[in-house]
Amino acid sequence: MKERDFEIITPDDEIFENLGDLGAFRTGGKTEREIEEDYKERAGFVEEKLWNKVQRVGKKISFAKDIMALFSYMKDPFVSWHRKAIVVMGLVYFISPIDTIPDIAPLVGYLDDLGVITAVIKFLGSELIPYYDSKYRK
16 A cells, blocks of 8 residues: 655644634635524524415425424524524525425425425434423523
8 A cells, every 4th residue: 555645734834823713714615603694694584484484384284393393493592503504404495485396386395395304303313302392491
């Protein structure tokens, strides 16, 4: 096997100048602070639009209780914004009129929404269970 050359990073490198500033580590071209601001903007969109969508389609879908649990999880101040961001993106997909399968298609219109919501629930696992109780942390 060929040996690889590794570059040794010393404390003199610029990445170590300010370890307290997580904004120094860039993710996808954005600092952590920018990502958190983007999350807050999208969370506001979810709060504004979610109730209209649930009122309109709540009778047609079987996963309305899951939507409500995810919303409660998103509003919990004790959950880190990193975890909430995943929930927000799932709820934005549910709210958005642009879908893989249009919601107006009979019988299958909400299957893609169900798939995204199910994936988010699976990701969160048992962490979401208490949020099905409407009185949890209120």
